[in-house]
Amino acid sequence: MLRARVLAPFALLLALAACEKKKPSEATPSGAAAATGAGAAPAANAPLVLGHVGSLTGNEATFGDSTDKGIRLAVEERNARGGVKGRQVSVKTYDNQGKQEEAALVTTRLVVDDKVQVLLGEVASKRSLAMAPIADKHKTPMITPSSTNPKVTKEGDTVRPYVFRVCFIDPFQGTVMAKFARETLKLQRVAVLRDVGNDYSVGLADYFLSKFKDLGGEIVDDQSYKAGDQDFKAQLTAIKRKKPEAIYVPGYYTEVALIARQTRELGLAVPLMGGDGWDSAKLYEIARGALEGSYFSNHYSPDDPSPRIVEFVKTYRARHGVVPDSLAAQGYDAARVAMEAMERAPDLSGPAIRDAIAATREFPGVTGVITLDADHNAVKPAVVLKVEGDTGKFVATVQPN
Secondary structure, eight states: OHHHHHHHHHHHHHHHHOTTOBOGGGSOOGGGOOSSOTTSOOOTTOOEEEEEEEOSSSTTHHHHHHHHHHHHHHHHHHHHTTOBTTBOEEEEEEEOTTOHHHHHHHHHIIIIISOOSEEEOOSSHHHHHHHHHHHHHTTOOEEESSOOOGGGTEETTEEOTTEEESSOOHHHHHHHHHHIIIIISOOOEEEEEEETTOHHHHHHHHHHHHHHHHTTOEEEEEEEEOTTOOOOHHHHHHHHHTOOSEEEOOSOHHHHHHHHHHHHHTTOOOOEEEOGGGOSHHHHHHHTTTTTTOEEEESOOTTOOOHHHHHHHHHHHHHHSSOOOHHHHHHHHHHHHHHHHHHHSSSSSHHHHHHHHHTOOSEEETTEEEEEOTTSOEEOOEEEEEEETTEEEEEEEEOOO
């Protein structure tokens, strides 16, 4: 009931505002993916199109909304400077409702019917994993703004040729928080509570657990839940008996906020720790103060005095009336990397744009200077934020090496 009350007004605003956003039910079935010229260069003087697949409704709706706003801001700024190769750029966004199958459907529609030059999305790793094979099959470059699971760009030992990301990956993010817990907070005993149905959550938990133990710490318990659960007291009661000094919860904001409240209701007064899946204004709204003093890793801090970030925050806030979260910043960077690659590519075919994206080096993003490595991952630092009131305050920057 709480989730329904929170999301209903939000979904209505999206429906009114998104003139280019179409219902996922209108999507072309994936079976219709015939040889339609996807991956080929667009007709001369035709508009250049970025296709965004995002969760505009569902449990992680703020992720898709923030990312879409960041993408559109980047495109507006580029068009004001003349666009790409002298041509204007547009954005076509489809809602996947937070579902893997819908992500696959609308990705196929963007590639086959809309013939977009570059796919942007998804935020969630499990939905990006549904998109990636479609991007490769049709030779349409894809950049995920925020999916951190290694499998998004690499299947086994093989790098997916058309799939890239502008964020760091789970091993780095999990390692960052393990090092922060041991070396900065001086914690010895930590429990883990992970979403076993989410590749992102499982990945972060595994890497955190491994690094924390390597550094001499003890994992006193490792409990699990699934997205959509409302009652976590059985797991938290078991954790409480092990007397941890903190609980690592690398989930998404809705469940994390409920877990935080129930942690306090059980009298367990230890900080929670997590990853970038916490980053939403809804986290603070649902948690009602229960996360005060907790920590999470993220892609950037709006408090950073870097001129690039100051200008981005100023422009975004003037447009939308709020400080941009990391999802907005990642969407902004993903779109800028895509458009810069389109500008540098010798032509606008999928293979040419793919090669230009792969050659991205020292790109000045608002979430850090971005260089894409051989596995198509961004090499860039992470930040650690501490929850104070209704925001995350910058604590530390952690470099890749």
